[in-house]
Amino acid sequence: MSSLFSPLTLGNLTLKNRIAIAPMCQYSADQGSATAWHMMHLGQLALSGAGLLMIEATAVEPEGRISPGDLGLWSDSNERALGEVVQAIRRHSAMPLAIQLAHAGRKASTRVPWEGGKAIASTAGGWRTFAPSALPFDPQDEAPVALDDAGLRRIRAAFAAAARRADSLGLDAIEVHAAHGYLLHEFLSPLSNHREDAYGGSLENRMRFPLEVFDAVRAAFDPAKPVGVRVSATDWVEGGWDVEQTAAFARELRARGCAFIDVSSGGLSPLQQIPLGPGYQVPFAERIRQAAGMPTIAVGLITEAEQAEDIVASGKADMVALARGMLYNPRWPWHAAAKLGAQVDAPPQYWRSQPRELKNLFSQSTLGH
Incomplete structure (x- = not known):
């Protein structure tokens, strides 16, 4: 039996397998509202056989918003437009x-990104x-x-x-974005949080606002x-946020009813030095899983079925999440199931x-017949 294709329960939600499709910004919304692109993009991924x-x-x-297209x-x-996408997916998957x-801070x-991704000043069509x-x-x-x-x-x-609104749409779960240098991560890291009130200084204070959210x-x-919650386990910058502070944050989240931690890294500082390699962030997920005793999702250059199987089977993480790999191959779970002798849902x-x-x-x- 494949561990990757075994069920997993998060809270009261049972997933058929341990493959998640990670959140991937498409920068294709209209004033925050989903468009036909989202119908196409999310629709095809909902037929992929992933667990989530x-x-x-x-x-x-x-x-x-990160960009005007977020x-x-x-x-x-916004709710109506996304509801149309959700309803279409529900009919067939x-x-x-x-x-x-999220809040980009x-x-x-x-x-x-395809226009360079640079900041737009508030005096040049952007916003404060x-x-x-x-x-x-x-x-x-x-x-x-x-x-x-x-x-x-x-x-x-x-x-x-x-x-x-997410609840009204009938969505099954929420992930709070506290990673990649966006607002909640900015509160966590001493590199970006120089406050002198109850929300800055000590680890307890820097965690306060993300925990309130x-x-x-x-x-x-x-x-x-x-x-x-999605976290960046380290800033990859000396003196910044690190994996042990992340472990402390995860323990606080668990005490508040957090169901899972999605463990990424980086994004807070242009000075980051990231040693890229296959599964380079998996050790962070393993450390958080050990320290907090809660389900973790591993991400980052996970491309092969056997690699994903090992991560789950060896207890390094409870799930894997793929992003770019799913864009390149939207049927990745089908091919992984074939290699691992497992079954997968297909329309x-x-x-x-x-x-x-x-x-x-x-x-x-x-469903969908």
């Missing part, structure tokens, strides 16, 4: 759907950004506005409101559905594609 599909980083307020969930129109709720107001401290991501960027008490209240409320999301979402419209030598690859689900 995570919708891309979704801003909880307009100023929290998905959002702050308005009724039983795959559980999660959404990553000081890394907001940028051009889309917000952060724990008035420290820009890049010294050449416009300094963000340091959040005051009213700003902190506004953003906590925005996360909670987006969580309620988690609490707000958890309280606003169906208690029977899981809420997890009946595609059953005839099953190779003759793999007679039992597809489970006989009839």
Whole structure:
């Protein structure tokens, strides 16, 4: 029996296998609202046979978008547009759907990647950004506005409101984005948080706002559905956020009802030095799993079925999440199941594609027939 294709329960949500499709920004929304691109993009991934599909980083307020093309969930129109996508997926796929709720903080107001990804100044068509401290991501960027008490209240409320909208859409899980140098990560790291109030200084203080946001999301979402957190386990910069601080954060999250930790790294500083290699972030997921005693998701250059199987079977992580690999090969779980002698869900419209030598690859689900 394949460990990768064994079921996993997160809270009250049972997944058919341990493969997640990671949130991947598409920069193709219209004023935060999903478009035909999202219907195509998410629709094909929902037919992939993965255990969980995570919708891309979704801003909880307009100023929290990375780019003008980011998905959002702050308005009724955002909710309606995403609801159309969700309803279409539900008609043809039983795959559980999660959404990553996010605020880009000081890394907001940028051009889309294929236009260079550089910051757009508030005087050049962009908007003022917000952060724990008035420290820009890049010294050449416009300094963000340091959040005051009213700003902190506004953003906590925005996360909670987006969580309620996610619940109304019938989504199965939420992942709170506290990684990659975005707002909640900015509070965690001493490199970006120079506050002198209750939200800065000590580890306890730097964790305070991200934990408050988690609490707000958890309280606003169906208690029977899981809420997890994406973290950057290290800044890859001397004196920054590191794996032991991440472990302490994970323990605090577990005590508050967090269902899983999705373990990435980096993104906070342009000075980061990342030693890339296959599975380079997996040891972080393993460390957090040991330290916090909660399910973890491993990410980062996981490309081969046998590699993913080893990660799960050896207890390094409870799941793997693929991003770019799924874009390159949207049927990656099919091919992994074939290599590992497992079964995978596929729509009946595609059953005839099953190779003759793999007679039992597809489970006989009839949803979408």
